[in-house]
Amino acid sequence: MLTKRIIACLDVDGGRVVKGIRFLNLRDAGDPAELATAHSSSGADEIVLLDISATHEKRATLLDTVRRTARELFVPFTVGGGIRTLEDASAIFDSGADKISLNSAAISTPELIGEIAQRFGSQAVIVAIDAKRTDDKFHAFVHGGRKPTGKDVVEWAKEAEKRGAGEILLTSMDRDGTGKGFDCELTKAVSEAVRIPVIASGGAGSAQHFAEVFDEGHADAALAASIFHFGLSSLSELKQHLRSAAISVRWPC
Numbered sequence: 001m002l003t004k005r006i007i008a009c010l011d012v013d014g015g016r017v018v019k020g021i022r023f024l025n026l027r028d029a030g031d032p033a034e035l036a037t038a039h040s041s042s043g044a045d046e047i048v049l050l051d052i053s054a055t056h057e058k059r060a061t062l063l064d065t066v067r068r069t070a071r072e073l074f075v076p077f078t079v080g081g082g083i084r085t086l087e088d089a090s091a092i093f094d095s096g097a098d099k100i101s102l103n104s105a106a107i108s109t110p111e112l113i114g115e116i117a118q119r120f121g122s123q124a125v126i127v128a129i130d131a132k133r134t135d136d137k138f139h140a141f142v143h144g145g146r147k148p149t150g151k152d153v154v155e156w157a158k159e160a161e162k163r164g165a166g167e168i169l170l171t172s173m174d175r176d177g178t179g180k181g182f183d184c185e186l187t188k189a190v191s192e193a194v195r196i197p198v199i200a201s202g203g204a205g206s207a208q209h210f211a212e213v214f215d216e217g218h219a220d221a222a223l224a225a226s227i228f229h230f231g232l233s234s235l236s237e238l239k240q241h242l243r244s245a246a247i248s249v250r251w252p253c
Contacts (some may be wrong), residue, residue, distance in 0.1 A: 003109055003248045004214050005221035005237060007199060008039035008228050012081075015065050032065055035071040039228055043235035045250055047073055048130075049170070050101065050221060051081030062185055063095045070096025079171075082130055084109070089116045093124070101169055103128040104142035105157070107149050110163055111174075117164030127160035129153055129170040138186055145173050153186070154193045161194045168194060169223065172202035179205025187217030200225050207241035215249050237246045 003219055008244050010032045012018045017030050036047045051062055065078050079092050089100050100120075106113055117125045130141045130151045138153035151155075157168050170190050171222025172183035182203045191198045197220035200213045204224035213219045226234065239249045 002220070004219075005045040005199075006043070006210070006238065006241070006249065007048055007221055008036075008044040008235075009201065009223045009225040010035055010049045010069075011225060012049055012051050012062070019232060033068040034067050035232065036069045036077075037236070040073055040075045040221075041156065041226075044075060044228075045248075046076040046078065046221075048078040048080070048101065051079075063091060065091060066095040066097060078126060079194070080126070084112075086112070086115050086119060087102050087217060099124045099126055099167075099243055101126040101128045103130065106140050106160060106165075107140065107151065112167055113160060113163040114151055117166070117201060122164050122196075123165035125165050126167045127157075127165040129157060129160075129190075130171050130173055131183075132173040133183075133186075138189070139169040139238065141173060154189050157190045157194050157198075161196050167194060167197045167199060167220075169199045169201060175203030176201075178203055179226065180207040181205060182213035182217060182219070182222065183214055184217035187213055187219050191218035191220070198223060207238045210238060211242055211245045211247060214242070 012032055017032050017035050024180045032049060040047060067225045070077055076098045077103050078099040079097040083089050083102055084098055113125060130145050131138045132141055140149045140151040140153050140156050142149055168190060170187060172186055175183050180203050182200045187200045187218050199221040200217055200219035201223040204227045210222050213222050
């Protein structure tokens with residue numbers, strides 16, 4: 001049985017970690033480097049830092065924030081937000097990231113996925129998909145969830161895989177920050193459509209929600225923010241719960 005990964009997410013706006021509900025009403029959660037260190041020390045298998053306003057503000061990722069955070073980590077570190085070119089990706093890797101995450105740029109310039117994968121390897125390229133349920137279908141959104149693309153989520157995930165993506169980071173906009181649980185239907189639909197790992201995101205509120213998305217959603221990894229930032233659950237308790245549910249996780253924490 002493949003080990004399931006638990007990933008802590010840092011949504012960064014203006015150099016600070018923030019968290020909202022359904023991508024709105026952001027509140028401060030702390031310093032990215034400090035939180036990254038705390039989460040990795042507590043047992044997070046990976047850290048993801050997303051500069052959530054970079055694309056909307058048409059600016060590059062905050063490289064100083066990336067460098068400060070990378071210096072504190074000894075687990076895989078992914079960075080996304082504001083990456084539009086191969087040169088942007090190179091700067092992120094040079095700043096200490098192990099992987100990059102593409103969202104808006106992957107939709108506007110799909111060939112960028114292959115360009116980065118060819119230079120750095122598919123294992124270093126994650127395509128992030130912000131999904132929202134509309135008329136009983138899942139559609140992809142960009143620019144921090146502000147702009148619909150008209151693309152079907154499952155079809156876009158399949159295309160991203162063909163173009164060289166090594167993983168899919170799948171966020172349910174409907175569940176984001178609600179604590180009501182991951183969208184297992186959405187996650188399962190994408191997981192069954194691609195061969196690459198799918199990271200479930202959006203809605204974690206309890207340890208049981210992680211167990212459900214691994215079991216029912218067939219996710220390879222699960223990502224969360226609020227549940228860790230604001231002390232709603234500890235990573236060690238989460239992993240203990242998953243082990244008791246016969247879900248393989250990395251241990252010890």
